[in-house]
Amino acid sequence: MDIRVDRQGDSKVAVVISKDVLIKDTQDALDLMSTVSYTEQCDKMVIEKGCITETFFDLSTKLAGEILQKYTQYQFKIAIIGDFSGYKSKSLKDFIYECNQGKQVFFLPDEAAGLQALHRLP
16 A cells, blocks of 8 residues: 655645455554654545445445544545446445545546545535
8 A cells, every 4th residue: 555645735635546455344444643743644545436435336235324424523625536437326326426426535536526526625
């Protein structure tokens, strides 16, 4: 895993890069959040969807809700980037739409879009 920090003015966003699945459960998500917060002093993160277990995208498992609730509780902002068009679940599509309307969690197509969304947040 590599972490690169993107800076725009006073805003810092950690870009997490890995070929491995880094988030398999809630504890992995908390550990990653802690690592990014502690080592990079960032409370915003961009991560590729391939770094997150596919179970996350099956809303019936409740994994996405548990993880994103923790991130929200700790005021840690995240942009998950990748192609989400392959998912047919209407509830997942609705979930992604609702997240993208907020200011905490984003599902976006690429790193540039993720950085743009996160840098505009305080």
